[in-house]
Every structure is written in C-alpha cells, then in structure tokens.
Amino acid sequence: MHGQMVLIGAGQTSASAARALRRQGYDGRIVIVGDESHAPYQRPPLSKEFLQGKANPQDLWSVAPEWYAGHDVTLELGARVERVDRATLDVVLADGRKLGANAVLIATGGSARRFAGAQGDSIHYLRTLADAERLRAQLRPGRHLIIVGGGLIGSEIAASARAMGAAVTMLEAMQAPLERVLGARIGAVCGAIHAENGVTLRCGVAVESIAETSAGVVVRTGTGESITGDLVVVGIGIVPNVDVAKATEITVGNGIRVDEFCRTTAPGIFAAGDVANHYHPLFDRRMRVEHFDHATRHGAAAATNMMGGRVKYEDPHWFWSDQYQHSLQYAGHAESWDEIVVRGSVEARDFVAFYLQGGRIAGAFGVNRGGDIMVVKSLLSGRVAVDARVLQDEDVDLGTLITEASAGEEEGVAETAAEREGNYTRAARSGQVQEGSVRRFVVQGTEVAIARLNGRAYALHNLCTHLACHLSSGKVEHSGLTCLCHGSIFDLASGEPINPPATRAVRTYPVREIDGHIYVAVD
Numbered sequence: 001m002h003g004q005m006v007l008i009g010a011g012q013t014s015a016s017a018a019r020a021l022r023r024q025g026y027d028g029r030i031v032i033v034g035d036e037s038h039a040p041y042q043r044p045p046l047s048k049e050f051l052q053g054k055a056n057p058q059d060l061w062s063v064a065p066e067w068y069a070g071h072d073v074t075l076e077l078g079a080r081v082e083r084v085d086r087a088t089l090d091v092v093l094a095d096g097r098k099l100g101a102n103a104v105l106i107a108t109g110g111s112a113r114r115f116a117g118a119q120g121d122s123i124h125y126l127r128t129l130a131d132a133e134r135l136r137a138q139l140r141p142g143r144h145l146i147i148v149g150g151g152l153i154g155s156e157i158a159a160s161a162r163a164m165g166a167a168v169t170m171l172e173a174m175q176a177p178l179e180r181v182l183g184a185r186i187g188a189v190c191g192a193i194h195a196e197n198g199v200t201l202r203c204g205v206a207v208e209s210i211a212e213t214s215a216g217v218v219v220r221t222g223t224g225e226s227i228t229g230d231l232v233v234v235g236i237g238i239v240p241n242v243d244v245a246k247a248t249e250i251t252v253g254n255g256i257r258v259d260e261f262c263r264t265t266a267p268g269i270f271a272a273g274d275v276a277n278h279y280h281p282l283f284d285r286r287m288r289v290e291h292f293d294h295a296t297r298h299g300a301a302a303a304t305n306m307m308g309g310r311v312k313y314e315d316p317h318w319f320w321s322d323q324y325q326h327s328l329q330y331a332g333h334a335e336s337w338d339e340i341v342v343r344g345s346v347e348a349r350d351f352v353a354f355y356l357q358g359g360r361i362a363g364a365f366g367v368n369r370g371g372d373i374m375v376v377k378s379l380l381s382g383r384v385a386v387d388a389r390v391l392q393d394e395d396v397d398l399g400t401l402i403t404e405a406s407a408g409e410e411e412g413v414a415e416t417a418a419e420r421e422g423n424y425t426r427a428a429r430s431g432q433v434q435e436g437s438v439r440r441f442v443v444q445g446t447e448v449a450i451a452r453l454n455g456r457a458y459a460l461h462n463l464c465t466h467l468a469c470h471l472s473s474g475k476v477e478h479s480g481l482t483c484l485c486h487g488s489i490f491d492l493a494s495g496e497p498i499n500p501p502a503t504r505a506v507r508t509y510p511v512r513e514i515d516g517h518i519y520v521a522v523d
Helices: 012-023 065-070 128-140 150-162 179-196 243-247 293-306 369-382 388-392
Strands: 004-008 027-033 073-077 079-082 091-092 105-106 110-112 144-148 166-174 202-203 207-213 216-221 226-229 232-235 237-240 255-257 269-272 278-280 283-285 317-322 326-332 339-344 352-359 360-367 426-428 439-444 446-453 454-461 476-477 480-483 489-491 496-497 511-514 519-522
Touching: 012 027, 012 293, 012 454, 012 511, 065 243, 079 243, 079 388, 091 110, 128 232, 144 150, 144 226, 144 519, 150 166, 150 179, 150 317, 166 454, 166 476, 179 202, 179 326, 179 339, 179 352, 179 360, 207 489, 255 269, 269 293, 293 317, 293 496, 317 369, 326 369, 339 388, 352 369, 352 388, 360 369, 426 439, 426 446, 446 476, 446 519, 454 511, 454 519, 480 496
Parallel strands: 004 027, 004 105, 027 073, 105 269, 144 166, 144 232, 166 202, 255 278
Antiparallel strands: 079 091, 110 237, 207 216, 216 226, 278 283, 317 326, 326 360, 339 352, 352 360, 426 519, 439 446, 446 454, 476 480, 480 489, 489 496, 511 519
C-alpha cells in the first residue's frame, strides 16, 4: 500500500495515529500538519510536572523527535489548514499549498474557552505549551492565584500551585469541584482534599467579571464581592476546533460528528480525539471526550479504519489526575445513575465509588484505587451485571466478577539459582500465568512482570519507566502491557512504549517454556 495519509492537528491523537499506521504496516507517506511550532506533545504534564518545574519541553514529546524521520513522517509545523477538498481529498493550506491524500484525519483538538472581556498579562489559560511556559514564569511562592473553574484543569493547577508555595483561591459555580462528572456527594470529597491542602475553596460562586488593575487582578462575583489576586487562571473548558470541518462542509455539532468507525459525513475523511463527537456503542450514545487516553486510543482506531479496516471504537473511557499525594482515576461514562456504591474508606482517601445504572456499572471514580479502576474497565467492556453488596465488600476480589478462573494475586519467586537452563532461570510454572494475565516474579533478585498473550509468555522489568509503578498490577491488552497508574502501554516483545506518557522502553528478557515451566534470562 502506497500513497499518503494527512493528519490535521499536531497533537497526541495524530501522533498516536501515525504510530498505529506504521505498526500496522502502512508504507506510504504520512504528513502531520499543525499550527503550533512544536512537534506533538503530551498535555497532561502541563498542569502538573511541567508547571512545577519538574519537567522540560523535551520530556513532553508524544514520541521521540527522531522517530518521525526514522519512519518517513513529515511534520508541517506552524502551518494552518483551511479546508479539505471533498472530491479529491487534497488538504488545502493557508499558504496555498495542497497536500494530496488517500485519507485524511482531522484531529484539531480544542481551544481554551475564553471569559468575555478578560485580558491582561496576569490573566491566564492553560491549553498549550506556550500557555504553560507563561504561567510557570509568573507562579511563585507567596503569590495569590485565583482559579476560575473547579474542573479537572483547575483542580490540577490548584494542586501544583500549592506545591509551589502559592496561595490559591478556587471559585466554582457548581456546589462542588467536578460535580458535573462525579455528582455533588463525591465532588465534595474532592473539594475537601483541596481544603486539606490549604486551598480556599468557594463553591456556588458565579463570576461576573475579571479585570487587571494596578492593584492586581480583580474578580467580581454575582453577589457583588471582589476578590483580588496576583494572577488568575480561567479553566472553564474548551471549545472544539471545527473550522476545518465547517469549511469542508462536514457535519458538526458539539464537535465533528463521527460514527463508531471515526468516519465523518465526508468519505475518506475521519476525525478523532477532543474534536470528535463520536457514537460509542458501549454506552449507546454520542459523546465528546477530552481525555488523554481517549485521544491516544481514538487516534489508533482511526488509523486502522483509514487503512480500510472496520474496527469499532468502543474502549471504556478512562482518565486520571495526580493531585497532592493522591491518584484520582475515573472509568466509564455516567451522565445519570440510580445509586452510588462506595467501596473502601472515603475518610482515609482510599476508595472507589461505583455509579450504577440498571444493575450495571456506568462509571467508577477511585482515589488511590488504580487496580480497582482497571477491573472496572473490564466489567464495562463485558457489560457485566453486578451486585451492589459485592461491590461494597472489601473481602470480595473484584476480579472474580470477570471470571472465576482468573489467576490469584500471589507473587512468585524463582525457586533456586540451581534451577537453570544455561543462562535461563526457572521463574514460574506455566500454569501460574494464564492467557491474558500478568504476574510478578523475582528472578535472580530482579522483579519481573511475566505476561501471556496468544499462548506465548513474555517477561519485562516490573517497573514502568514513567513513574516506576508495578507493571504486574496492570493489564494485558492490544498486544501490550498497560500500566494501571497513567495508562502507558509497552509492547510485550520489545518493551517499547506504544502509548504515552512513558517515552522510554522498559527492559525485556528472553523467555523459554520447557516441560511446563517458564524460564527467564535476566543476566
């Protein structure tokens, strides 16, 4: 297969699509066009590690810069697309050039929603790397930051600002942060976490105006109150970038409307990521999702279908957020629910809240419960009926709801150094690592995650190269091993990251299976 694929939008979705095209054997040219001057980068660190000065731009790349040249992928950066010719699929740039294409992906993402009339050097939004660099330069210990909006981006900025020693006031129009997603009850728990870490949280507060004055930035509320700070961050969502779709006469409505195969209303033109209002078969409804994991997986699904495949995008949605010392994760999509069932301790900040609808899990939110959320993803995919009493019972292994035949959680240790075949040490019995599972073993003092897929056993170093989470607590899927902490996926055979945020390969070890035992060479 030759020709050319054009991916509009130089973000995570296009980077994922480009990698998927090459992994699936596409041998034509790939062009990524983006209006920013940077190669595709990861946005989640902008409000966390990067904002706190713990990461630099080179730590954010979606893929290593040298990958593009090595895989015949051309980056057209600082370039704006005007439209796509529906008849020829030529991509028309603002400078008059045309890029021929066999198929086109629109992955233009979104832009930060602006607050009317608010402008000035001390008024910020956080969507791009340039936004983050500008905010980082002004955010210092002792400064008073006012955050308008208690959603995910506002919450992460609040946590980062507190870690940097700034005073933070958060203003949220609803009765709790993240209430739109989590409801008032669980949203209030998130609000309490902010308060415990020194944030002044004001909920039920509507902001009327934001103005930069000689005394600082003044925020006026609907009740006539004025709050003055050194700088303001407005985090009130994003607006999907649909200009290219409109100019191409593609149907839009809260984003670009696509089906479960990522197809727009124009043949040969696909859309994915933040900009796509997609039909999701699992939830039987349309939705537009703005999460990193979705951008990655949706882009990969689009790539398959651009090559002529027919793969439905029906992965359960999942997002995470690191705030203070807590890991927050959510799986599913619950616009409404019959009841919320809590497993664990809300007071200890160690729990998962299940949003049940019709006897099944519609969504789940966990605080420091990454393993439970991974199980939820499987329950969602399998449309498994659940008993609320079982979900609440900490003595019940949630994994048994998926299959009674799943392997246990015991750890294994290679029996003795003498159990060897040349450089290979016996690590486990073959039956200890079932199909589609991963287990932790210690081989010659090295922690190893052993996984099985399509009957073959693989061995990888047990620590994720992103933040050293245990890969043995993850999940085998899509020919890779998913880390439960932040969604990095590593190729089982090579250890190469096939899904960020990890950018470095994890070490792999040769494996042999002999007479019902798994041997691993770690020397």
